[in-house]
Amino acid sequence: MSNSFTLLFSSFIGFLQIYLILLLIRVSLxxxxxxxxxxxxxxxxxxxxxxxxxxxxxxxPPLIGIDISPILGFILLQCIMQIVSNIGLSS
Incomplete structure (x- = not known):
C-alpha cells in the first residue's frame, strides 16, 4: 500500500514539475x-x-505595465509541490 502512495505522490510531483516548466516557458515567451x-x-x-x-x-494588479501575477502562480505551485512532497515522504 505504501508503494502505491509513493508512486502516486512522485507522479503528481513530476506532473507539477513539468507544468512549472511549461509556465516558465509561457511567461518567458x-x-x-x-x-x-x-x-x-x-x-x-x-x-x-x-x-x-x-x-x-x-x-x-500590474505594476508599471508589467503583469506580475505569474509570480503568485509560481509561488502557489511551489508550495503545493512542497506539501505533496512532504506528505509523500511521511507516508
Missing part, C-alpha cells in the same frame, strides 16, 4: 512580441497554461 499565439506549438502552450495564470490576474 510573453517578452517576445513576435510570438504568434495562434500558431502551434504556442497555441497549445497557451491553452494549457492560461487557465491557471488567469486565476491570479485579478488578484495582483
Amino acid at each position: 510573453t517578452w517576445f512580441p513576435n510570438v504568434n499565439w495562434y500558431g502551434q506549438p504556442f497555441y497549445s502552450l497557451s491553452r494549457i497554461t492560461d487557465p491557471y495564470l488567469k486565476m491570479f490576474r485579478g488578484i495582483v
Whole structure:
C-alpha cells in the first residue's frame, strides 16, 4: 500500500514539475512580441497554461505595465509541490 502512495505522490510531483516548466516557458515567451499565439506549438502552450495564470490576474494588479501575477502562480505551485512532497515522504 505504501508503494502505491509513493508512486502516486512522485507522479503528481513530476506532473507539477513539468507544468512549472511549461509556465516558465509561457511567461518567458510573453517578452517576445513576435510570438504568434495562434500558431502551434504556442497555441497549445497557451491553452494549457492560461487557465491557471488567469486565476491570479485579478488578484495582483500590474505594476508599471508589467503583469506580475505569474509570480503568485509560481509561488502557489511551489508550495503545493512542497506539501505533496512532504506528505509523500511521511507516508
